[in-house]
Amino acid sequence: MSRDSIFSKLRSTTSALKxxxxxxxxxxxVVHSAPRLEGxxxxxxxxxxFKAVSGRTMTSVEELAAFxxxxxxxxxxxxxxxxxxxxxxxxxxxxxxxxxxDRSRYDDYQFGITRGTGAIAESGTLIIxxxxxxxxxxxxxxxxxxxxxQHSEVVRTIPDAIASFGxxxxxxxxxxxxxxxxxxxxxxxxVHGPGEQIALxx
Amino acid sequence: MxxxxxxxxxxxxxxxxxxxxxxxxxxxxxxxxYAVLGKDYKDPDALRKLAGSIKDHTLHHLDHYLExxxxxxxxxxxxxxxxxxDDDARNTILEILRSHxxxxxxxxxxxxxxxxxxxxxxIKNGIECLESDLGEFIIQLDNDEPSHIVKPxxxxxxxxxxxxxLREGVSETYNDDPRTITTQARVHLRKKYFEAEAGxxxxxxxxxxxxxxxxxxxxxxxxxxxAPTPVHIAxxxxxxxxxxxxxxxxxxxxxxxxxTGQQLTVYTQFINGPKSANQPDGPEHMHVVFMNNGRxxxxxSNCREILRCIRCGACQNVCPVYRQASGxxxxxxxxxxxxxxxxxxxxxxxxxxxxxxPKASSLCGACNEVCPVDIxxxxxxxxxxxxxxxxxxxxxxxxxxxPFGTLATSPSLxxxxxxxxxxxxxxxxxxxxxxxxxxxxxxxxLPDWHGGDFRKWLKGRKEKx
Numbered sequence: 167m168s169r170d171s172i173f174s175k176l177r178s179t180t181s182a183l184k185x186x187x188x189x190x191x192x193x194x195x196v197v198h199s200a201p202r203l204e205g206x207x208x209x210x211x212x213x214x215x216f217k218a219v220s221g222r223t224m225t226s227v228e229e230l231a232a233f234x235x236x237x238x239x240x241x242x243x244x245x246x247x248x249x250x251x252x253x254x255x256x257x258x259x260x261x262x263x264x265x266x267x268d269r270s271r272y273d274d275y276q277f278g279i280t281r282g283t284g285a286i287a288e289s290g291t292l293i294i295x296x297x298x299x300x301x302x303x304x305x306x307x308x309x310x311x312x313x314x315x316q317h318s319e320v321v322r323t324i325p326d327a328i329a330s331f332g333x334x335x336x337x338x339x340x341x342x343x344x345x346x347x348x349x350x351x352x353x354x355x356x357v358h359g360p361g362e363q364i365a366l367x368x
Numbered sequence: 369m370x371x372x373x374x375x376x377x378x379x380x381x382x383x384x385x386x387x388x389x390x391x392x393x394x395x396x397x398x399x400x401x402y403a404v405l406g407k408d409y410k411d412p413d414a415l416r417k418l419a420g421s422i423k424d425h426t427l428h429h430l431d432h433y434l435e436x437x438x439x440x441x442x443x444x445x446x447x448x449x450x451x452x453x454d455d456d457a458r459n460t461i462l463e464i465l466r467s468h469x470x471x472x473x474x475x476x477x478x479x480x481x482x483x484x485x486x487x488x489x490x491i492k493n494g495i496e497c498l499e500s501d502l503g504e505f506i507i508q509l510d511n512d513e514p515s516h517i518v519k520p521x522x523x524x525x526x527x528x529x530x531x532x533x534l535r536e537g538v539s540e541t542y543n544d545d546p547r548t549i550t551t552q553a554r555v556h557l558r559k560k561y562f563e564a565e566a567g568x569x570x571x572x573x574x575x576x577x578x579x580x581x582x583x584x585x586x587x588x589x590x591x592x593x594x595a596p597t598p599v600h601i602a603x604x605x606x607x608x609x610x611x612x613x614x615x616x617x618x619x620x621x622x623x624x625x626x627x628t629g630q631q632l633t634v635y636t637q638f639i640n641g642p643k644s645a646n647q648p649d650g651p652e653h654m655h656v657v658f659m660n661n662g663r664x665x666x667x668x669s670n671c672r673e674i675l676r677c678i679r680c681g682a683c684q685n686v687c688p689v690y691r692q693a694s695g696x697x698x699x700x701x702x703x704x705x706x707x708x709x710x711x712x713x714x715x716x717x718x719x720x721x722x723x724x725x726p727k728a729s730s731l732c733g734a735c736n737e738v739c740p741v742d743i744x745x746x747x748x749x750x751x752x753x754x755x756x757x758x759x760x761x762x763x764x765x766x767x768x769x770x771p772f773g774t775l776a777t778s779p780s781l782x783x784x785x786x787x788x789x790x791x792x793x794x795x796x797x798x799x800x801x802x803x804x805x806x807x808x809x810x811x812x813x814l815p816d817w818h819g820g821d822f823r824k825w826l827k828g829r830k831e832k833x
Contacts, residue, residue: 168460168660169450172606175664176431182668186428190421194614197415197621199408202631219634269596269649272562289632296644302595303649306588307558324632325617331578335444335641336650341632344588348503348519349526349546350389351396357502357550358557359588359635 194325199288208287208320209367215290219342220355221363227252230312230366231259234277237362239310242277243267245300248314251368252279267304278304278360282313285320285365286327289341292365293319293327296336305340311360313340314368371807373724373764375689378697386523390515390694393522397685400629401738408631419618420742423676426576426609427667433576433609434658440579444641446654454484457659461486461568461601462493464655468599470495470565474557476583476590477501478570479679480603480659482514482701483714486568497568498560500589502553509536515695515703518627518681523694557589567593567651571604572678573619577612579640581656584623584633591635600639600651606658607667607675619678622740626680662714671748674709676741683735683745689728698725705735709748723761726752767804786820793817 180186205211213223224230234240234256244253246265253263267275280300284293292313294305305311321327331337344359355361372380405412426433438448449464451457457480465473473490475481475497487508490497499508503520507513509532514520521529530544539552569590571581581602583590594600610619616638624630643650666675684690684704695703699722700711708725715722726749735745756763775781793816798809 167450168452168456171452172450172658172660172664173431173435175660176434176606176667179664179668180428180431183428187421187424189425189611190418192418192618194617196418197617199621199631200410201408219630267648269562272558291632291636296647296650299647301648302591302643306591306595324621325614328613328617331580331613331638335639335644336647337638338591339632339636339638341630341634341636343634345586345634346502346550347586347628348501348506348521349529349549351393351519352546354547354550357554357587357589358500358561358592 197325198323202288203322208322209317211287211322212285212290212320212365215288216285216292216342216365217290219290220345221290221292221342221365223365223367225367227255227366230364231256231261233364234261234310235259237310239276241274242279242308242310243275243301243304244279245281245304245314247300248279248281252314252366267301269303272303272307275304275308277310277312278306278308279312279314279366280305282315282365283319283337284327284330285315286322286324286339287320288323291327292340292363294338294340295334297334306359309356309360310362310364312364312366314366316368371764372811373727374699375693375697375724375728376811379693382694382697385525386694387692389523389525391691393516393519394685394687394691397519397628397681398738401626401682401685404625404629404631408625415618415622416740416742419622419740420676422610422615422618423741424673426611427607427672427675430606430609430667433611434606436576437574437579437609438658440575440577441640441656444579446579446641446656449655449657451657451659451661454659454661457484457603457657457661458486458489460657461603462490462495464599464601464657465490465495465566468566468653470599472496472560472564473566473568473597474498474500474561474564474589474593475568476570476585476593477504477520478568478603479517479701480570480605481568484659484661486603498557498564500557500561500587500593501585502550502587505553505557506532509533509538513696514701516681516684517679517702517706523696561592562596564593564597566599566601567597568601568603569593571602571608572623573616574604574609575611575613575616576609580613580616580638581640582616582620583637583639584620584635586628586630586634588635591637594651596649598651599653599655600642601655601657602639603657603659605663606660607663619740623678623680626682626738626740662716665716666710666713669713670751671709671713673743674706674713674745674748676743677706677710678741679706680740682738682740686734686738688730688732688734693728705729705745705749706743709745709752712752719756719759720761723752723756724764726750726756727763767808783823786823789817789819
């Protein structure tokens with residue numbers, strides 16, 4: 167049995183150590199980056215850091231509708247819970263919106279509007295958890311992903327975000343568009359996931 | 369028997385084009401790392417040392433923490449497996465795949481999977497197994513090996529890749545524009561994600577407290593591998609554990625900055641169970657395979673600090689030997705300084721064959737300075753040189769040291785030699801008929817002899833009052 171064999175080797179090795187290192191007593195604030203946290207309002211700090219990683223922030227549905235129209239991204243998915251407040255306004259602006267993501271037509275969706283669970287100001291990061299996000303694929307497959315976030319959901323630091331994990335089995339942090347520098351170190355955005363990450367304040 | 373060490377031989381044969389790619393890529397990585405750490409922290413060194421001490425503590429109590437992680441994962445509905453050897457790991461994964469009837473899968477980048485050559489094994493067993501990281505995808509098409517932990521195709525340029533895509537039908541016409549190359553891969557792999565029945569990943573960290581696996585990618589490929597797929601399998605080295613979720617804060621802040629100069633990698637996932645009930649898509653089954661494959665031997669050795677490694681690649685980027693020789697010269701998936709320590713230890717039966725790696729270093733110490741977990745790599749290299757000596761491993765190109773030993777242990781002989789050796793500058797020693805000397809000189813240029821100058825200086829030196 168592999169399990170028994172691994173644990174018996176581990177026990178005999180660790181118990182034979184002359185000195186075993188203690189767990190260091192540390193204040194988690196040592197990992198905070200002061201320059202990145204400069205500023206007062208958490209949304210403003212988030213917006214600055216999110217822009218630095220090529221993310222876009224928007225504060226109104228009108229702004230989003232104008233961006234999607236100009237980008238000729240006419241068709242997308244919207245979380246049913248957000249249809250009334252966002253989806254319907256996009257429809258009124260001439261876009262078409264589905265509230266079911268049909269995976270057999272994954273290429274049809276140019277944008278996906280989902281509920282973000284929060285954001286991290288320090289790093290410009292969107293937080294998406296499995297409990298409140300309507301659809302994993304809708305946040306990943308379309309070229310444009312729009313995460314809708316409330317002001318009160320923005321946390322200050324990375325450790326703050328970790329402290330608020332709760333019991334969700336799947337949490338994902340998204341810090342900008344999907345990217346690669348595999349080819350000669352040249353930065354290209356939109357590899358497998360979205361080429362545009364938008365944080366919409368609701 | 370060759371009088372040249374394998375790594376030297378490789379460094380000598382590498383093409384100028386490939387070497388230029390490696391030097392450009394690695395030096396850019398080092399610069400970005402320095403810039404971001406210096407900008408974000410007053411004392412990045414303190415953070416590195418803290419991370420090292422958390423890892424040390426965990427490794428010294430690994431039996432306790434591994435058991436805790438297992439219990440937390442099981443409680444959350446994940447299946448936990450253990451694999452003592454590479455064979456065990458491969459077979460365990462194959463069994464899991466067969467039990468779910470999986471024939472097609474995508475795999476995100478995993479050093480542990482590279483270590484046990486998982487891909488060729490699964491393909492041989494009839495499972496379509498596609499690498500989804502752009503670099504690893506190209507490696508797979510080329511039947512090549514990754515040459516860097518974070519930048520697997522650091523040794524290739526855009527023309528190499530464009531030729532591969534054309535040859536393998538990923539593109540219809542030759543186009544070496546990096547944006548076009550990336551789009552072609554996006555379209556090709558998109559289809560595969562939706563056809564896949566499982567996603568295989570590694571893990572960057574595992575919290576003993578919650579069982580949470582942390583997985584980072586920039587491309588989003590690991591997330592895509594577990595969005596439309598019903599089964600997730602994570603292959604994890606047992607040394608990946610950290611005590612608590614809080615500790616993630618330390619390691620995540622160091623990993624991205626050390627690897628690519630980013631504060632955080634774009635996609636950072638925290639997973640400790642199958643998808644939640646309200647998610648329409650995503651894995652209903654989560655399997656975690658904890659793999660030993662020699663790690664307990666490393667823990668037992670006097671080089672156990674290498675198990676702190678979080679696979680950021682910073683030591684590869686900064687290493688003058690890596691830059692000259694390229695990753696393939698290290699003959700394992702772990703290249704550069706970390707590989708020079710890890711490979712000879714991890715692949716125990718290959719120790720004699722890999723014993724040249726610890727010697728291919730000037731011990732400049734740059735690898736230790738950039739290491740996010742403060743591994744004393746130069747010390748470990750010395751311990752491995754000692755091990756090779758004690759185990760009488762053949763050392764190609766080494767000259768007999770006995771005459772030097774006699775000389776260096778007798779002050780009067782030494783003094784005479786110092787003065788007399790100046791004559792060497794006027795002797796044609798490059799044609800002296802001494803075989804070992806000729807072999808040695810074949811690879812080196814001897815500088816002019818300046819022996820005795822220090823003694824002369826010391827003698828004539830006036831005491832400071």
